[in-house]
Amino acid sequence: MSAPATRRSFLGAAASAAIAGPLVCRRFAFGKPSAADKITVAVIGLGNQGFNDTQAFLNNDACRVVGVCDVNTASHGYRTPDQFRGREPGKKLVDDFYDETGSGCFAEADWRQVVGREDVDAILIVTPDHHHESQTIAALEAGHDVYTEKPLSWSIAEGRRMVEAAQRTGRVTQTGSMHRSDANAVKFVDFVRAGGVGAIKDVTTYIAFNNAEGPGPNWKPDPIPDGFDYAAWLGPAPKVPYHKDRCFYRFRFIQDYSGGQITNFGAHSNDLAAWCLGEPDPVAVTPISATWPEPDSLFSTAEISKYRLDFADGTPVTCQTDDYQFGVRVTGEDGWIQHGYRGPIFSSPALEKDYEAFKAPTGTSLAHASLTRPKPGDRLDNHVADFLRCVKTRETTVAPFAKGHYTAKLCHLGSLTLGLKDGYGERYGWNHDAERFTSAPSADLLKAANGRLDPRGA
Incomplete structure (x- = not known):
């Protein structure tokens, strides 16, 4: 009988699966594209806060939301009984915003199918806290800049490993501590x-x-x-x-x-x-x-x-x-x-x-x-704008993972x-x-x- 999987072995397998094959060099790694180039963003987690965050990214002309991911197809009962959230409502939110007539943004049930995609520059992670480490580290190692909601981690040790991954990869990171904006x-x-x-x-x-x-x-x-x-x-x-x-x-x-x-x-x-x-x-x-x-x-x-x-x-x-x-x-x-x-x-x-x-x-x-x-105004919109600005300039955001940790x-x-x-x-x-x-x-x-x-x- 094989030994039971530990949390670390689970994370290692998930990350390996996510980054199998050559790492891609993202377009904004050195800030070379022009200011007119839009940052492509994928969202993992389309629940209560996931919808709020996605809307803030949609509101910003510096980016284009190109994909969504959630393990739930669609259901009511998130923060309130009438909230209808999940993968399909998330896709509809994005496609309706851009007034898509074709297939619109991609929609995945497995987050591992999102990280490593060459058509995604940055990833927004709005999943429950216990998923943050595995998804964030895999995204960083695959070459994405990452915005992960607060609290950054489920445990202190997980947060430390996320910071180490950000330092190792040199990616732009933002923790969802939006009051800093x-x-x-x-x-x-x-x-x-x-x-x-x-x-x-x-x-x-x-x-x-x-x-x-x-x-x-x-x-x-x-x-x-x-x-x-x-x-x-x-x-x-x-x-x-x-x-x-x-x-x-x-x-x-x-x-x-x-x-x-x-x-x-x-x-x-x-x-x-x-x-x-x-x-x-x-x-x-x-x-x-x-x-x-x-x-x-x-x-x-x-x-x-x-x-x-x-x-x-x-x-x-x-x-x-x-x-x-x-x-x-x-x-x-x-x-x-x-x-x-x-x-x-x-x-x-x-x-x-x-x-x-x-x-x-x-x-x-x-x-x-x-x-x-x-600027005066919506703190979430400001926080997203700070992240997107830094993706292009390669500067440090106001709430990088080190501060989130x-x-x-x-x-x-x-x-x-x-x-x-x-x-x-x-x-x-x-x-x-x-x-x-x-x-x-x-x-x-x-x-x-x-x-x-x-x-x-x-």
């Missing part, structure tokens, strides 16, 4: 980094409550829908019975596929918090509290959570569930300012007045450094230590370079924490 968020970060609230004392980040309720511990399997390749959807994850609330939008509430709202909303709020601080190294994490679904429930991620990150500069960042959903509050010696979906909030009218009058020094952006500052780690650290369900209130030391826990409340917890850094095996 939000003009309002950039002004908020600039204001804080310019000393708008004085020396920073602490930061609080907010994540949303779960926006779906799954079946309890007595859940029963559902029949697999026609046209849905469930085995392919599971991919490297454990082989388990199908349930309608396991896949599509609600995958994020199951640990085998995602980290819950910590990695979902935390990938935005923790990202902006660290950006305000200049992205210092985290040196410790303290799990404070969490509530969980009943044992043996389908959903398994934390429902309400709170943890604290300590950084090398001495600043604590507390991430907590709140009805604010997404946001960052930075408290300094001169007051506090909060940014989020509800707009900026201030501790005093005087601070609000300072903020309204603020312009980044010399008209540039401390947050974006030498990159073009985002850094932010994902800030989320995974909380999810990992809270998930041990012991040692709450105790500090876990962290070596950022080695990506290992260095201390924990007990030797057993230290071993358990390090053992979960790459749960499906190296």
Whole structure:
């Protein structure tokens, strides 16, 4: 009997299959085509966010969406019961936009049939988190520039391997941390980094409550829908019975596929918090509290959570569930300012007045450094535009995989230590370079924490 396949062997086989044969040299590898040449893009993952991202690429004249891919032919029931998503609706979205009368864009069920295609310059990956590593690395190795949705990775070790692949191949990458391309968020970060609230004392980040309720511990399997390749959807994850609330939008509430709202909303709020601080190294994490679904429930991620990150500069960042959903509050010696979906909030009218009058020094952006500052308007459109611009110029995007991995780690650290369900209130030391826990409340917890850094095996 052969040995069972590990996650790493699955990834290796997938990548090998994807890049068999000579690697192609993409048209934009050296920025040689003219500005009029359109970047050809293929989309892998046509669910809730996949449709949003695809529309943003369609909106940009610098590219042409030439293909779509999804394991689901078509169905309702993504984020809302009436959402109709999947491969065929995705193809229709693209073809209707371009008013195609012929065959239109190509449509594949197997993502391995997309990577390596010579008619595709860049690939947009909007699949569940547990697929990001295999699909992203295969696309990079095949010579594509890649935009992968946030959170970048399902685990810290996976994120590191994705960054290494990006460095090895020299491809242009973008993580879907679109708030980095939000003009309002950039002004908020600039204001804080310019000393708008004085020396920073602490930061609080907010994540949303779960926006779906799954079946309890007595859940029963559902029949697999026609046209849905469930085995392919599971991919490297454990082989388990199908349930309608396991896949599509609600995958994020199951640990085998995602980290819950910590990695979902935390990938935005923790990202902006660290950006305000200049992205210092985290040196410790303290799990404070969490509530969980009943044992043996389908959903398994934390429902309400709170943890604290300590950084090398001495600043604590507390991430907590709140009805604010997404946001960052930075408290300094001169007051506090909060940014989020509800707009900026201030501790005093005087601070609000300072903020309204603020312009980044010399008209540039401390947050974006030498990159073009985002224009007011849709942050997703701006984020896609930044990626496409860099595909042509071969510059670094505002959220390359290295930054996406850094932010994902800030989320995974909380999810990992809270998930041990012991040692709450105790500090876990962290070596950022080695990506290992260095201390924990007990030797057993230290071993358990390090053992979960790459749960499906190296």
